[in-house]
Amino acid sequence: MIGMTAATRRWFARLTAAAGLLVTLVALLIAPAGPASAHAVLVSSSPVSSVVVPTGPAEVVLTFSESVRKVPGKIRVIAPDGSRADRGEPTFEGAVVTIPVDPAGGRGTYLVSYRVISADSHPVSGAFTYSVGAPSPPPVDSGDDSRADPVVGNAVKVAKYLGYVGLLLVAGPALVLAALWPRRLPRRGPTRLAWFGLGLVALSALADVWLQVPYTAGGGLLDVTGEGFSTVLGSTFGVAHLVRLGLLAAAAFLLRPLLAGSAGRADLVILGVLGGAALLTWPLAGHPAASPAPAVSVVVDAVHLGSMAVWLGGLVTLAGFLLRQADERELGAILPIWSRWAALAVSALLLAGTVQALIEVATPDALVGTTYGRLLLGKIGLFVLVIAVAAYSRQLVRRRAAAGRPAAVRRAIQVELAITAVVLGLSATLVQTTPARTAATDVAGAPSGYFSTTVASPIFSVQVEMDPAERGNNSVHLYTYTKDNRPQPVVEWRATAALPSAGIEPIEIPLLPLTDNHATGEINLPAAGEWQLRVTARTSDIDQATVTVTVPVR
Structure with missing residues (x-):
């Protein structure tokens, strides 16, 4: 800015800051919208943990407490012989993850391992087993390289700590110099502190973005790939940090005259707006x-x-x-x-x-x-x-x-x-x-009152699951399979629950189809006893069958 007058420099700083704020608002408007959730946890699975099923399922379904996103290659189903039993890529529909599995696998214990990303950008990982026919020694997932690195976890905390320290180091001197600082005192000390704080905030934001790659995918500090960066930068977490860096760059133009004692009222107003917008990027990238x-x-x-x-x-x-x-x-x-x-x-x-x-x-x-x-x-x-x-x-x-x-x-x-x-x-x-x-x-896991059984009809079989099979709210999952144990698509579902011994007439269960052969519903059972669950599945315009299951409810 050599040759510019003080007024011209101030006008240019205001224009730059306003442009930075405009870019921020646009970025926030086009940022990917995330569903409301935080640190999702596995609340149920089908098959459930440790259960023994008579035949191999064609899919494993994971239901989380909130919506989750995919970590490429981090969901596996391992057969009893150590081979991969999953077939193809899992599908993500909000909080439900469906993993295609070979239903013709051998008898024994299967291991399901998973790693996904919750809406607040934190990874969620875990594993459980289920058995087909009879339990066997559980297999080991030798290809699982997504275990959390404690160095990365601690580095993330340090980076966030530095961001908080930097924020207070830039805010404090700026506020005191703008409103309380005596004119006769030199401004060099607090000015240096403010610039140091601004640098810490920028460094923290860059470190957050770098560390988020191995933190979510698993691995060490240097296990960073272009694909990982692309995934992080395309998330709400990444957008919030890019916006923060842009706001810091815009604010730097107006921070200089403030620290020097020559900022006008308009400069202070714009700087305050930029600061408020920057504050919002912290909660936008986390739990809130x-x-x-x-x-x-x-x-x-x-x-x-x-x-x-x-x-x-x-x-x-x-x-x-x-x-x-x-x-x-x-x-x-x-x-x-x-x-x-x-x-x-x-x-x-x-x-x-x-x-x-x-x-x-x-x-x-x-x-x-x-x-x-x-x-x-x-x-x-x-x-x-x-x-x-x-x-x-x-x-x-x-x-x-x-x-x-x-x-x-x-x-x-x-x-x-x-x-x-x-x-x-x-x-x-x-x-x-x-x-x-x-x-x-x-x-997550197998509740003590969990009920599961498979019943056959003339044209298909139905796997019925009720969780927790107790008085009060219960979740019902229904799966249909062909005679050769392949998924049987269903056009229309209907289900009712009745307790004849207590004079309770059939209660209709509203069902939501999740996949072609899988539906789920919620029902409140007011009393304990032997409930009669009646399920009707129509597979075409002319083919349908009804099965009845007795569910002991405590």
Whole structure:
């Protein structure tokens, strides 16, 4: 910009920042829409874990708590002899994953291993077995190279921690220099800190994108491929991080005049808009965007993050520079203002954190019975301690003792920062931990009351599954097979459940076809007893058959 006047440079910076914001809005509008979910867990499977079925199924169906995405080559079914029993690519339909399997495989125990990506960008992996005819020693998946690398997992947490630290280091100095900094004091120290913070945020975003490839697919730090990058950048996670980098680049043009003390009001407004948009990229790439109330969670998390950055960033700037360089008169004017700002930031932090916890935890049992809940309790305990120290600092300011005792205020602030450094570490771990509301419902495997049987009709056989076969809500899965044990397409399904011994007439079960030969439905059974399940399947305009199954319900 050699030869440009100050006004021209400022106009160019505003134009660049506005262009960056426009690109951001467009990117958010065209970003791939993700379903509402978070840290999906396997809630049921067909066949279920550890079950023994009389004949080999033509498909294995995995049903997750929420929608999931594919990790190429990471879903396998291993036959008892160690060979691959799956045939072709699995199909993904929301929360249901269907794996084609060779139904003519041998008798014995089969291993199903899977790795998928939940809507909040976290990988979900696991394995279970089922047996055909009779159990046998379970096979080993020698081709499974998707195990989580602890180095990658820890590196992801470090990268997120650096992003949080960078955010507060750029927000604090920018706020203090714009509104509280005495004109006579040099601005070099906080200016360098702000640029360092901006660099940390950018570095963290780049590291997040790099690490997301081995984190989701499995592997080490250097197990990164072009296909993996393409998958990550095409996801909501990748778009959010690219938007963050674009906003940082746009904000850098306006940050320079602010740090130099020459920014106009329009510069500050545009910079504030860019900062607010950048804050939204954190929740959009994590749990909040996939919560039961994504719009509320995203806004609340952005407020939580912004309040943290203002409060802690301001404390760092005060402790590192103002309390050392300002005189008693300046501190007497500055500290009361900062005290009010800090009180507002902490209030917003507490309110947003409470709403966020209610959404992510959901129940008291989940708070104490899950890793996420216990980490949250630890964070709350430390935060209470920080609030106590902050209250002491504010008392010093209210008593007008701050000007005469800056060392006491500085020590209190240093204690606050030391504790909040640990709080930030817990936050970086929390965003990588399965939310309590999801972990508490992780019921994958074979429930004790699970019922499964196969009955034959003159033209096909029907496999009937009911889970958990207890009073209350139950899931019903129906599969049809030809005489040679191949999937039998069904044109129309009908099913009813009755309990004659209790005088309960047939209750219709609404059925949803998932594949040509697989339908599912939900029914509430009000009493225990021997329920009569009647299933009718029409396979053509003239062919249909009805089977009746007795299901013992506890």
